[in-house]
Amino acid sequence: MAMTNTAAITTNKADIPDAVARTAVEWLLAWQMADEPSHIWLKICQWRQANSINEQAWQHIESINGQLACLAQSGTSHIAHQTISSPHTSRRQALKVLSAFIVVSGSSWLLARQQPWQHWTTDHYTGIGQQLRLTLEDGSEVFLNSSSAINIQFTATQRRIVLVKGEIYINSGKDNFGQSQFNNARPLVVEFAQGQAKPIGTRFAVRQFDNHSKVSVYQGKVALQGSKVSHTVIVNAGKQRTFSVDNDGAEHYGASQSVSESEAAWTQGMIVASDMRLQDFLNELSRHRIGIIQCAPKVADLKVSGTYPLKQVDKVLQSLTAALPIKISAFSRYWLRVLPVNDEY
Amino acid sequence: MLAQSLLAPELSSIAKLATTTKLAPDLREQLSQLYSSNQAWLKGWLHTKLGCSYRAADLMHDTFMRLLTREELIQVKEPKAFLTTVAKRVLIDHWRREQIEQAYQAALMQMPELYAPAPEEQYLFLESLLAIDKLLDGLPVVVKRAFLYFQLEGLKQHDIAEKLNISLSTVKRYLVQAGVQCYFAKQID
Structure with a gap:
């Protein structure tokens, strides 16, 4: 791109009249498309000299063409092209989405699920290895486990928490707002991909897996309901149930199983294992550490017991090698393998 | 960090x-x-x-x-x-x-x-990408692509018409539209 004149830009581009802007772009294109550019260039120089606004307009074009030239270097131009024209949501759409969350948070979680930035637009989220504790306006305590996301929608008639991803533990509070204004408390509802859970004065956890959910109740009880039918199942204290919906829309409740308080130890930043299979233990640990932890089948059934801090996954792994006949081999920081201690690889 | x-x-x-x-x-x-x-x-x-x-x-x-x-x-x-x-x-x-x-x-x-x-090269490249992306924001993808084919990749007008399956005069119109927005932040019909 020829840069002949480097006079300072003093006119804001918004102040260049539309007609001048358009003419400048047309001159640029005529020059770039011409078989004999030098002929057009002379005319462009005349046009620029005719009027200081014309000159300013041309300066704006050249300053941006400098940036374009940086992208047009050999070998990189089509990367630039691909990146900029890749299908994405534009700023304007993003702004709409963002506003929608602030103004009408009604059903916006559905939208959030389909957006590539689903976690960014949720009200609260945690990355891998992070945990978050919130106190809601009704006094409910909510713990977000590693890599989880929720939206909170409190309206005049209900208190809704939408679990978009991961796991939450709730110690539900008493709602006073509803009682004073509408004479009855607003129900608390936790919504997840396959259905919803309504607690009755309780402590409980909901975990979202790829194709099912699990509700664990530590105190009180929770009514579990699928999104497509009205059939409700009550989960009592000390019990947990899985819940899934297959492709035909049929709902499946897993058998009721007992759950111990230690499963909620993550809310205290701990993992409590009692005769836990090594494979299961490592699966839990890997939720709190970026990367992969593989377990060799030969050692998968070894038993682990103890209380371990989730903040120091690498140290936990080290301590396991002292207690069990295993060793850890690292392909990279993000890819660990747990092997029998006498394994040659 | x-x-x-x-x-x-x-x-x-x-x-x-x-x-x-x-x-x-x-x-x-x-x-x-x-x-x-x-x-x-x-x-x-x-x-x-x-x-x-x-x-x-x-x-x-x-x-x-x-x-x-x-x-x-x-x-x-x-x-x-x-x-x-x-x-x-x-x-x-x-x-x-x-x-x-x-x-x-x-x-x-x-x-x-x-x-x-090199990382610093990548950084500079990304900075320019972001700047141009912002300037072109809001334009239809086909208009952006015509502009990028022409200004970045140096394709001829008729090659662009063929690639995007549009007429020569439409290519010209898109180039003016994208140019006016990119260089002057103005929208034209």
Whole structure:
């Protein structure tokens, strides 16, 4: 791109009249498309000299063409092209989405699920290895486990928490707002991909897996309901149930199983294992550490017991090698393998 | 790590910038008042959007930096609504940046041979990408592509017509439309 004149830009581009802007772009294109550019260039120089606004307009074009030239270097131009024209949501759409969350948070979680930035637009989220504790306006305590996301929608008639991803533990509070204004408390509802859970004065956890959910109740009880039918199942204290919906829309409740308080130890930043299979233990640990932890089948059934801090996954792994006949081999920081201690690889 | 290192000097640098840049005294006064009475609240708001206190601190900083580069006084009747509007723009830029970075990394992976620009080269390239992306924002994809084929890849008008399956005169029209927006931030029909 020829840069002949480097006079300072003093006119804001918004102040260049539309007609001048358009003419400048047309001159640029005529020059770039011409078989004999030098002929057009002379005319462009005349046009620029005719009027200081014309000159300013041309300066704006050249300053941006400098940036374009940086992208047009050999070998990189089509990367630039691909990146900029890749299908994405534009700023304007993003702004709409963002506003929608602030103004009408009604059903916006559905939208959030389909957006590539689903976690960014949720009200609260945690990355891998992070945990978050919130106190809601009704006094409910909510713990977000590693890599989880929720939206909170409190309206005049209900208190809704939408679990978009991961796991939450709730110690539900008493709602006073509803009682004073509408004479009855607003129900608390936790919504997840396959259905919803309504607690009755309780402590409980909901975990979202790829194709099912699990509700664990530590105190009180929770009514579990699928999104497509009205059939409700009550989960009592000390019990947990899985819940899934297959492709035909049929709902499946897993058998009721007992759950111990230690499963909620993550809310205290701990993992409590009692005769836990090594494979299961490592699966839990890997939720709190970026990367992969593989377990060799030969050692998968070894038993682990103890209380371990989730903040120091690498140290936990080290301590396991002292207690069990295993060793850890690292392909990279993000890819660990747990092997029998006498394994040659 | 980067976020952490930016966190500590955040307060002092805002104050410093406000005094060192050539701001009119009344504007400086207005900004520091806006800052001291709203920064904690704004950081909290950004935290709920981002879920990360370090990034929230960064973007809170960016929001005030954006105000510092303005030259006129701001009529602020509702400081919170005003700051939220500016912070939303900052957030969107932040998200778009992440998107562009991902698209860039994906495009790099697709390169036929081993092509690995140095980190500082990548950084400069990304900066330019973001700038041009912002200038072209809002244009239909086909208009953007015509512009990029022509201005970046140096394709001829009739090659572009063929690639995008549009007429020669449409190519010309798109190039003018994209050019007027990119160079002058103006929309034409």
